[in-house]
Amino acid sequence: MNFNETNITDLHNQLVNGEVSATELTKESFKQIKNTEDDVQAFLTLNEEAALKQAAALDQSGIQDDQILAGIPFATKDMISTKGLRTTAASKILKDFKPIYNATVIENLNHAGSINVGKTNLDEFAMGSSTENSGFKPTKNPWDLTRVPGGSSGGSAAAVAAGDVLAALGTDTGGSIRQPASFNGIVGMKPTYGRVSRWGVIAFASSFDQVGWLTKNVKDNALLMEAISGVDHHDMTSANRPVPHWAANLDQASVKGLKIAVPEEYVSDAIDEDVREVVQAALKHYESLGATIDTVSLPHTKYGVSAYYILASSEASSNLQRYDGIRYGFRADDFKNLEDVYVRTRTEGFGEEVKRRIMLGTFSLSAGFYDAYFNKAAKVRRLIADDFNKVFEDYDVIMGATDASTAFPFGDKITDPTKMYMNDVLTIPVNMAGLPAMSLPAGFSKKDGMPVGLQIIGKPFDEQTIYDAAYAFEQTTDFHKKNAKLGGQD
Template sequence: MAILDYTLEELHERLVNGELSSVQIIEAVYDKIDETEANVGAFLALNKEEALKHARMVDENGIDPNNILSGLPIGIKDNIVTKGLTTTAASKMLEDFVPVYDATVVEKLAKAGMVSIGKLNMDEFAMGGSTENSAFKVTRNPWDLSKVPGGSSGGSAAAVAAGQVPVSLGSDTGGSIREPAAFTGIVGMKPTYGRVSRYGLIAFGSSLDQIGPFSRTVKDNALVLNAISGYDQRDSTSYKGETPDFTDGIEKGVKGMRIGVPKEYFNEDAKEKGIVDSVRAALKKYEELGAEIVEVSLPHSKYGIPAYYIIASSEASSNLQRFDGIRYGYRADNVNSLEELYVKSRSEGFGLEVKRRIMLGTFSLSAGFYDAHFKKAAQARTLIRQDFEKVFEEVDFLVAPTTTTSAFDIGGKIEDPLAMYMADILTVPVNLAGVPSVSIPCGFSNNMPVGMQLIGKHFDEQTLYRAAYAYEQATDFHKQRPNFKGGK
């Protein structure tokens, strides 16, 4: 096996027994990036000198047998700030921005001994579902380089799927971890809102954003969530309760569990047949493993897309006011007044999709339209959350497709924003309700990976990992590797 085919646990075991050094692992990472990056385009910035320096320090100090992540590599989405390393949010507005502090999750990873490899491409300010909205490059799906990897965390997903890094961090506002995980055939967790600190995450929709991990296996994912979770006084929405060990009980299986299947998520006329067939086959596998399947209803999920795009765009309109050409970021030249500086800096610094959402959000919050739009969206959000609370009185978790289609062609939807927005129809209700959800690979459709999302109760990621692990161990989809179809 190649070094990067090992799980985190296997790499740790080899570090402890001296078969590998952290420097060898990090050098293997950069060799793999050199080999594949021209095709995939996952990274915006690399941290090679500092990463190798960190790895040498880990080797010199000796591997702590009880610290499973020490000396192991991870990639970071480029909207998570990193001290001394450019953080652009894939926008011309922040092209040269070098933060003076680390995000809380970056601090936590450093404390765990993980080695930061570099910053990963994304849709600008996390606004998009294909990673085509980056100001700098288009990331490609390692399974077929003519197709998108999903978004907005497309770089984070593609890097893991391509074997460039074993794990990475992304952010999920309306499906931006789960959709790319599904499109690239890996595991992606959107934790409960508040489980992971947002301090140092460049804000898009503050009541929706949540950082989470990508990995090839369920247990690797749980190990990274262990490291980044926990209360942070710098984030007022951070959860003050205790953080469990997400690997505890992961091998207990699903026997006796009740799985809810939301009928609204299985409208076969609106979904690719191969996706529905794959998820239904996965449900049969769960029955074989001893779980009970129960049909449930989430009737207000149909309002998810309009409610989400009004709320998220309104919050984006507010959050992006800070990028004004004055304090930091892109500043337009040849201006004759303060107003012209504001207008030209924002017009030239923001991409089309970001400007579209700022306009939508500003309109929704404006006098005369607030009650008709934002207030109604907030009311719909409450109903969606109540739907989830009601069904979780009957079942342990829910199972549904992650996406309505497999990965689509690059350029296929970029000119049709409504089609791109509708691609989030199965993921946005989870963010509106603030509950956790993990996407895991469960098959193939049109020769591309299919993702199944498991949705859980607030702060019950443990059950999701346990159920996801049971399915993973009973199948081999997580062992499949992309062939870089269409590569150079």
């Protein structure tokens, strides 16, 4: 079985009818992982024994019609706590850490009967856009092993694109689900901030982080998002709002009369020409389906990257203080005193990018610089949110390129942090405003044949309109049916 050739609904029907068992599906997932892992390097830890035990229990009890996710294998970004299963955030400082509890999203999926096959690689503490910053190994793009899979959820995206699993959990702080989804030709959804509990998710920047899914198609994404969404008393930032049946509503999906705004900043000359061509073709397709399209401006987009890296790094410098070599995680040897424990542990345990952001954040929060940097960045964040709010007064969704380029070669940007940071210029504003957004496969570059993603941004808690728009496009195109070289057809 190739998971790129099927979907959750079909597998669920086969499970209910006894045509396939949860054990067989789980074994197929591990078989595919072992076939691709030497090349792709998507996983940090496998959960084979526990996963097969869970699958056997499901087979014994039987899967009912209303258990749509039961027996479905998935992967988890190694930023999300899993009880008794190594959770590292791809950092040497947590290389042997095993949490004593599950994140809320994992508890929800366990309740649904989904089977976690393992933990996927990422940029250390989700700080990066290429998965080259992992403390253990770089993950490769299944479409072209010489190119990055994007980041920070690069391992999750690569696992889906390689056909290892139907879906993988990711986290999105500044584009870390959408950008790798674009680079790997799959669907990546970042929900509204507060839609999904962050409890048990290792914190990078708490006011930006949000959990979401990477999948092969839109309906699978909607089904899975329903399972992890909702208020959680463990997370005071989770929103007490009803969770719609997004997937069930897709049958009525139509974009006729949909009002689409296209920011000039998202289709400017700063976007590679081959990416712009794909995005413009996708927009014309929406017009042919009955949508109306107008060009608008989000004038403060150009300040997004600068403001984001001040704010997110400031939050990171605070969140990462807990890694001190005392309570849990890695502790350096040969220390002389308590201060030496702190310094040596953090020096040896953190990678260069994490250290860079801690220093940037600490500087931005320090006396004499708070007003000059952090306070100004917070004001820019409000202006960016206001830009979106103004556009949404007249339009249903905003569309444009997910990323300015296709997946780039290894080493192309890793030595230039500023160049790497600019890679997220089109995704960061969404996180600054706390909005939902998706990257949808929209075509392929004529220059290098790599996938290109279309970004669809919605109003707060209006994920349904995003799913509807994406589903209408997907059902009238075949880009989502194309598979990476290691995931199926060439």
